[in-house]
Structures are given as structure tokens and as C-alpha cells.
Amino acid sequence: MTNQLSDSDLLAELKQRFEENKKALEDLKNLNEELIQVNKKLEESESLKSHFVSNITNEIINPFTSILGLSKAILSVDKENWKRVFSMIALIHEEAFSLDFQFRNIFVAAKIEAGDIYPEIFTVDINNLVDSVLEAFKYEAKKKKLIFKVQHHERLDKTKSFVFKTDPEKLKLILSNLIRNAINFSFEDNQIEIKIWVSENDLKIYVKDYGIGISKENHTIIFDRFNRLDSGINSINRGHGLGLSVSKALIDMLKGRIEVDSEIEKGACFTIIIPESDAHSEGFASDANETFFSDVEEF
Amino acid sequence: MIEIQKYFLYPSTLFASHTPTSVNTILGSCVAICLYDPVLKIGGINHFMLPLWNGQGLASPKYGNIAAEKLVDKMLLLGSQKSNLIAKVFGGAEVIESNIKVFNIGTRNIAIAYEMLESLKIPIVAKSVGGKLGRKIEFNSFTGEVKQRFIDKDASKNNLV
Numbered sequence: 001m002t003n004q005l006s007d008s009d010l011l012a013e014l015k016q017r018f019e020e021n022k023k024a025l026e027d028l029k030n031l032n033e034e035l036i037q038v039n040k041k042l043e044e045s046e047s048l049k050s051h052f053v054s055n056i057t058n059e060i061i062n063p064f065t066s067i068l069g070l071s072k073a074i075l076s077v078d079k080e081n082w083k084r085v086f087s088m089i090a091l092i093h094e095e096a097f098s099l100d101f102q103f104r105n106i107f108v109a110a111k112i113e114a115g116d117i118y119p120e121i122f123t124v125d126i127n128n129l130v131d132s133v134l135e136a137f138k139y140e141a142k143k144k145k146l147i148f149k150v151q152h153h154e155r156l157d158k159t160k161s162f163v164f165k166t167d168p169e170k171l172k173l174i175l176s177n178l179i180r181n182a183i184n185f186s187f188e189d190n191q192i193e194i195k196i197w198v199s200e201n202d203l204k205i206y207v208k209d210y211g212i213g214i215s216k217e218n219h220t221i222i223f224d225r226f227n228r229l230d231s232g233i234n235s236i237n238r239g240h241g242l243g244l245s246v247s248k249a250l251i252d253m254l255k256g257r258i259e260v261d262s263e264i265e266k267g268a269c270f271t272i273i274i275p276e277s278d279a280h281s282e283g284f285a286s287d288a289n290e291t292f293f294s295d296v297e298e299f
Numbered sequence: 300m301i302e303i304q305k306y307f308l309y310p311s312t313l314f315a316s317h318t319p320t321s322v323n324t325i326l327g328s329c330v331a332i333c334l335y336d337p338v339l340k341i342g343g344i345n346h347f348m349l350p351l352w353n354g355q356g357l358a359s360p361k362y363g364n365i366a367a368e369k370l371v372d373k374m375l376l377l378g379s380q381k382s383n384l385i386a387k388v389f390g391g392a393e394v395i396e397s398n399i400k401v402f403n404i405g406t407r408n409i410a411i412a413y414e415m416l417e418s419l420k421i422p423i424v425a426k427s428v429g430g431k432l433g434r435k436i437e438f439n440s441f442t443g444e445v446k447q448r449f450i451d452k453d454a455s456k457n458n459l460v
Contacts, residue, residue: 038353038354041353041354041355042353042354044354045354045358109357112311112357112359113357113358113359113360114313114360114369115311115312115313115345115359115360115366115369116312116313117312118309118312119309220355223355223356224354224355224356225356225357225358245356245357246357248356248357249356249357249359249361252311252361253309253311295448296446296447296448297427297446297447297448298444298445298446298447299387299389299425299426299427299444299445299446299447
């Protein structure tokens with residue numbers, strides 16, 4: 001059997017192979033570029049981590065120094081000047097509050113990275129929970145003349161409160177981070193809008209501020225650990241860039257998601273969407289549904 | 300008979316303890332590596348969802364490369380010698396059918412488990428991976444035994460990770 005190729009067939013075949021080669025090379029090049037990017041990211045993340053300790057030292061030492069100094073000052077206030085004590089106590093509270101908040105994020109981040117955290121599901125009165133978070137930030141907001149505008153979720157039957165199965169402590173920390181950011185990045189004398197609603201069994205909450213905003217290209221970076229967009233020494237914003245990465249990981253754990261809508265100078269709106277936890281079928285596959293499983297194999 | 304406590308392992312977390320424990324977890328495309336130390340009779344298990352941490356978000360045991368290292372660290376912390384450890388690997392099913400290679404999370408999760416264990420020089424003594432069905436496994440941290448059941452596809456569309 002003769003298997004002869006005409007010149008044009010040969011050329012066509014060669015051309016095709018060249019094309020394939022070229023494509024493979026192209027793919028390889030793309031992969032390489034991706035690898036370089038990922039490598040760069042990992043390096044950045046590691047160096048941020050090492051800077052983190054030195055950054056956090058300031059974040060912790062400074063508030064402590066203020067608290068110590070202020071309480072010492074209070075001890076030496078004369079009786080006739082007792083009114084001065086109020087303003088000093090307000091400052092102590094402010095410093096302690098922010099310290100407490102920083103610690104909470106750091107500990108939760110450590111727990112997440114150690115894989116030692118899991119959802120603890122309860123039936124939660126969400127309106128109440130949001131109000132309690134806002135109450136905690138009352139003074140911080142007042143300082144910048146910010147007003148919270150809350151739109152609660154109302155049930156059709158108004159005699160019953162609105163409850164939702166989720167992890168209250170995790171949700172509190174997520175919301176606290178969003179609200180703290182909203183306060184930090186708002187321009188003075190503005191409002192922060194919060195809306196709670198339910199659609200298709202998902203709990204949705206948005207926190208909207210009128211502040212400096214985030215440019216589109218930075219929408220994903222903000223969820224990376226230790227990353228802050230503006231971390232210069234003159235930065236008016238305190239914090240360590242853990243808040244959003246912690247929130248993101250917690251939302252992941254609750255099988256939810258977070259969306260950002262923001263532009264520079266136009267404020268930011270963060271929306272969290274969390275499905276109702278199905279605590280019965282979650283985990284502890286009880287004997288009741290063992291029938292779904294096939295025979296046991298041993299390893 | 301030794302008193303054994305029960306523990307449910309959530310995705311992205313890990314477990315290792317001196318206390319004899321029966322650890323349950325449910326796997327779809329996720330992979331669980333069970334490590335057992337036959338000398339101390341202790342065990343540990345992880346449950347990761349994605350193969351590699353790419354520097355985004357927190358470096359949590361949601362990612363295979365991190366989960367494997369952290370689990371070994373935890374076992375060493377409990378007093379195990381690395382050379383005594385043996386591994387069993389489960390999960391990595393393709394629960395969602397897809398023709399696109401990049402989306403074959405299950406396969407990639409299995410591959411990273413093998414790679415990590417090889418580089419850590421921990422032998423894999425048993426495995427049940429791949430396929431199209433999810434798995435429910437029960438790991439006995441005292442004996443190192445693992446019981447596995449496949450999960451009927453239609454009966455449990457949800458809650459597979």
C-alpha cells in the first residue's frame with residue numbers, strides 16, 4: 001500500500017503541527033506567567049506577615065500606653081476637677097474598644113488558619129443582633145458625626161420576631177468588621193445605611209457608607225490578609241488589614257458570599273448573603289438517614 | 300472496650316487528639332487525609348476543599364498544601380515521630396460533572412494529597428478516591444481504622460463539599 005502525501009498535504013500537515021506547537025507554547029507561557037504571579041503573591045503575603053508583627057506592635061502598644069497614661073491621670077485628678085474624668089474615661093473606653101476588636105480579629109484569624117473553628121448554629125433574632133452591633137459602635141460613629149440608618153426585616157406577621165438559623169458570634173464579627181470599616185472610611189457628617197432582608201431563604205445584609213471608596217482593581221485585594229490599601233505612616237485609618245479576610249473566611253464557612261460595590265470617592269457598599277443553615281442535615285449524619293448510604297467498607 | 304468520643308469534622312478544619320475519637324466527615328470533591336501513629340495509637344484528620352493556596356485570603360486548611368502540612372505539624376506536636384506516621388486518603392469525587400479539565404477539583408485535590416504526602420515521606424497505606432459518588436467516612440483515631448460508605452447521589456444532592 002502506498003501512502004504518499006502530496007506536497008500540499010505535507011505542507012498542510014506541517015502547518016497544523018506548527019500551529020499546535022505554537023499553541024502549546026502559548027499555553028505554557030500563560031501558565032508560567034500565572035505561576036510568576038502566584039509566586040509574587042505568596043512572597044508578598046509572607047513579607048506582609050513578617051511586617052505584621054511590627055505593625056501590630058504599634059497597634060497594641062499605643063492603645064495600652066494611652067490607657068495606662070489616662071488611668072494614671074484619673075488617679076491624680078483633684079476632687080474639684082472631677083468633671084475632667086468623664087472625657088478621660090471616654091478616651092479609655094475608645095482605646096480599649098478598638099484593642100478588644102483588634103484582638104478578636106487576630107484570634108479568629110489564628111483559629112481559621114489552624115483549622116480549629118466550626119459553625120455553632122442557633123436560632124437568631126437578626127434585627128436584634130444588628131442593633132446590638134450598632135450599639136457597640138455608637139460612640140465611634142458619634143465622634144465622626146455619622147448616623148446609622150437601619151432598615152430592619154419585618155415579617156408579615158408582625159407579632160413574631162424575625163429569626164434565622166445561623167452562627168450568631170461569627171455573624172457579629174463579620175458585621176462589626178463591615179461597620180467599623182464603614183465608620184473609618186466615611187467622610188464626616190454623613191450616614192451609614194444598613195439594610196436587612198431575606199430573599200429565597202438567604203439572609204442579606206448590606207452596609208453602605210459615603211466615604212473614600214475602593215477602586216475596581218482593588219476589589220479583590222481587600223480580602224487578602226494583612227493587606228491595606230493605604231498603610232502609609234500618615235494613614236488616618238488604623239487597623240491591620242485582617243478584618244475583611246477574616247470576614248471572608250467566616251462567610252465561606254457559613255456557605256455564604258460577600259459582594260462589593262464601590263468606586264473611588266463614591267463610598268462603598270458591602271453586601272453579605274448567607275443561606276439559612278440546615279442544622280439538622282448538617283454534620284452528625286444521624287442514624288435516621290443511614291439508609292442513603294451503601295454498605296460499609298473498611299480501610 | 301475503650302470509651303470513644305464522637306467528633307464531626309467540618310470542611311477547612313482539622314482534628315488531631317490524644318483522646319480516642321471517632322471522627323465523622325462527609326466528602327464530595329473534598330479530600331481528607333487521615334494520619335495515624337501506630338506507636339502512640341493517636342490519629343489526626345483534615346478536610347480540604349481546594350488544592351492550593353494562592354496567596355489570597357487567609358492561609359487556612361481549606362487548601363490541600365496547607366492542610367497537609369498543618370496536620371503533620373499537629374501530629375508532631377502531639378509527640379509523634381514523622382517516620383512512624385502512615386496515611387489514608389479519601390474523597391476527591393467528581394460530584395459535578397464537567398468536561399473542562401480546570402474544573403476537575405476532585406482530581407486535583409487527590410493529586411495534591413499524593414504530592415504532599417510524598418514530599419513529607421509519609422506512606423499511603425490505604426485509599427478510596429475519585430469516582431462520582433460522595434463518601435461518608437468515620438475515622439477511629441485510636442485504631443486508625445476508617446469506615447466508609449458511599450452516598451447515594453440523588454438522596455443527598457445538598458451538603459456535599
